[in-house]
Amino acid sequence: MLTIENLAGGYGEVNILNGIDLTLAAGEILTVAGTNGAGKSTLAKAVVGLLPRVTGRVLLSGEDITRMPAERRARAGIGYVPQVANVFPSLSITENLAVVEGVSDQKARIAELLEMFPALAERRRSRAGSLSGGERQQLAFARALMTRPTVIVLDEPTAALSPAMVGESFARIAALAKTGTAVLLIEQRARQALAISARGAILDGGKVALSGEAGPLLADERAAKLYLGQA
Numbered sequence: 001m002l003t004i005e006n007l008a009g010g011y012g013e014v015n016i017l018n019g020i021d022l023t024l025a026a027g028e029i030l031t032v033a034g035t036n037g038a039g040k041s042t043l044a045k046a047v048v049g050l051l052p053r054v055t056g057r058v059l060l061s062g063e064d065i066t067r068m069p070a071e072r073r074a075r076a077g078i079g080y081v082p083q084v085a086n087v088f089p090s091l092s093i094t095e096n097l098a099v100v101e102g103v104s105d106q107k108a109r110i111a112e113l114l115e116m117f118p119a120l121a122e123r124r125r126s127r128a129g130s131l132s133g134g135e136r137q138q139l140a141f142a143r144a145l146m147t148r149p150t151v152i153v154l155d156e157p158t159a160a161l162s163p164a165m166v167g168e169s170f171a172r173i174a175a176l177a178k179t180g181t182a183v184l185l186i187e188q189r190a191r192q193a194l195a196i197s198a199r200g201a202i203l204d205g206g207k208v209a210l211s212g213e214a215g216p217l218l219a220d221e222r223a224a225k226l227y228l229g230q231a
Contacts, residue, residue, distance in 0.1 A: 106146075
């Protein structure tokens with residue numbers, strides 16, 4: 001579904017990404033981990049079209065989308081949940097979902113997603129700014145799903161969540177992948193993320209330092225010491 005070839009770029013003249021190659025299949029979760037400053041969030045922005053300067057290629061189902069603007073990538077099938085500023089605080093929950101364009105059966109889709117996220121359904125008329133951190137994350141996730149994306153990019157979806165909400169978030173991500181959606185998961189809780197993933201990639205200095213199937217990565221002593229934290 002998603003192919004990243006020799007991807008480099010950043011802000012101004014400084015490269016944050018320095019030649020990344022990754023692939024992501026339908027129904028697969030690929031966890032991207034690494035220390036702060038490794039380039040994880042920058043990679044997410046490059047995939048969804050929000051990085052100002054990029055070289056290399058990003059392909060969606062074989063189509064080169066590297067020069068495609070972010071709004072066209074969204075219509076083409078890429079969903080995105082940023083780490084911060086991911087809801088419109090002055091709008092209600094329902095209004096946050098209704099602003100998404102390109103959904104032909106919008107009312108039915110909103111109803112479907114509110115059923116999927118019962119905590120949001122109970123507060124559907126509440127302003128998003130009044131929601132808890134966990135509820136805001138659910139709303140951002142639901143809005144990204146409005147267009148039924150084939151690929152979804154999640155940037156630190158468990159940041160600042162309670163332990164109970166972290167487990168619920170990972171369960172929801174795993175369930176989404178089972179529907180066939182490809183998930184690029186940027187996550188600091190690397191061990192928990194890899195536990196639900198098919199494969200993982202660890203970034204260091206804007207490059208892929210380690211990659212492979214999730215199980216062997218979790219067992220790798222170098223990865224454990226340098227990037228994942230001791231078990």
